[in-house]
Amino acid sequence: MAEDVLPTWRHGPTRQSIIDFVRRTCGADGSAAVPVEERVAVFDNDGTLWCEKPMPIQVDFILRRLAEMLAAQPQLSERQPWKAVAERDFAWFSRVMAEHYAGDDTNVRTLGAGVLAAYAGISVEDFEQLSDDFLRSARHPTLGRGYLQCAYAPMIDLLDYLAAHGFTSYIASGGGRDFMRPISQDVYGIPRERVIGSSSTFAYTSDGKRGSITHQPEADYLDDGPEKPIRIWNRTGRRPLLAAGNSNGDVPMLEFTQHRDKPTLRLLVLHDDAEREFDYITGAEQALKRAETDGWTVVSVKNDWMTVF
């Protein structure tokens, strides 16, 4: 029954557009059903599946690592990004992001180099343990809940609803793929092999008997903007039917989610609820414009979601 589905979504045109799309995909409206193997949905993570304010969860993870490095090697305090950590100059990180949104990536590269250095040489198994420990224990700084409880309940409802209708959902995040993998099944019901995200390069080393894979201090790619559809293709070999995002970096992924002969749905989460979550559109201006001109479905946190977490 339509009444039972998406229980955390308020009745209204947004919820209805999701239900209509799924009905069309399954042929419940009398049209030809899309074959199950083609029912691919892709979701941005930060700000789409879980909270990204006051800073993306992975940034907290990285800041703690930079602080550990600083404790072990105090002379790092002379260089960014450790300098900002040493001086508790969190405004530096905000400035770097503001510069990034303004098109200047000089300091983003400095920050990125620090982040990559922070995990250089670590094995993929040890990195997974670090991420898993952090995500299962650390708490959000203002929301009064653990990070894993910062996933949006309506999006988890949506993932469940899609799975029940034969969809295969992937996370297509600008964040670190291997950072999310240990918890994606428990939090979203998405297995690790369906997490697409940014990654460092790796090295394979062997002692002649056993081999291991270690993180290298170099970005393989940043899974954002036009890289998102490319990485989705690399992983899935499909053009998705549904894409959900919340920022300018998601525009190419949403645009790519388009077929001449199949139903598609593009969802853009609008953070407009200072009461229950956060209220911001910085970094989403172009996406909101495209939603208006191209008829993408804007999901208002305030109006469309019965509960947020």
Place this chain on the structure above:
Amino acid sequence: MAEDVLPTWRHGPTRQSIIDFVRRTCGADGSAAVPVEERVAVFDNDGTLWCEKPMPIQVDFILRRLAEMLAAQPQLSERQPWKAVAERDFAWFSRVMAEHYAGDDTNVRTLGAGVLAAYAGISVEDFEQLSDDFLRSARHPTLGRGYLQCAYAPMIDLLDYLAAHGFTSYIASGGGRDFMRPISQDVYGIPRERVIGSSSTFAYTSDGKRGSITHQPEADYLDDGPEKPIRIWNRTGRRPLLAAGNSNGDVPMLEFTQHRDKPTLRLLVLHDDAEREFDYITGAEQALKRAETDGWTVVSVKNDWMTVF
């Protein structure tokens, strides 16, 4: 019943080692079963899942494309690899591969540049159509069968047997990922999202309304040697339980397939049947040595397979 499984494999120690491994994985021998989501198996393609002689099937695909380019632009005949195509100098291709095995990749790079140029600018959908048309129509030059009938029946039996016991199998090929994808489900029962292989880089371009992904004349990576375990990690986030290969380029993948606390199986296909297929070990010398010192299971085409195709 053990009698019913792997019907195209001759009874003997090789078939038994597969059955023992699967029984251990499933806990049928009284040990703890490996959770289903960890039952990952990886298979090289050329020479492991299908025939790679007298040349890898994709080489035939590429040679036809080079010939088409030559017909459209005859001046290409002054440059390799088109020169070799124009002069029907197939020995040049053999020399390039011999140099490659001897450690000299100068001409491999020339050949690679030609191959990449051959598909530059083509959309992923159009490339898929070219590959699909070729693979479903072209025939093997000496075996008297279509290319899709050059897959090894015992390996398809093995894939089925693993799937029936909760395994998720991936193709981890040095060949082109997008070349194999259109037929992997039909031939092997492996869906396109589980094909790992080499790839060119891609570009995402948008006209402001729609976006498309096109092949670029640059290799993203060659999925061979130490790159294989890295690409398997990138795609699956797992260390496999089973790996099957046939050449030196598969050694790191087989070596990586190792756990302290879980059953593993490493299979190396030995081509020793000039009667029914081909007889060669060139390019597999190191792998055969490792199989001997490390106890990997050598699969003799001649002795272990009841039928080849």
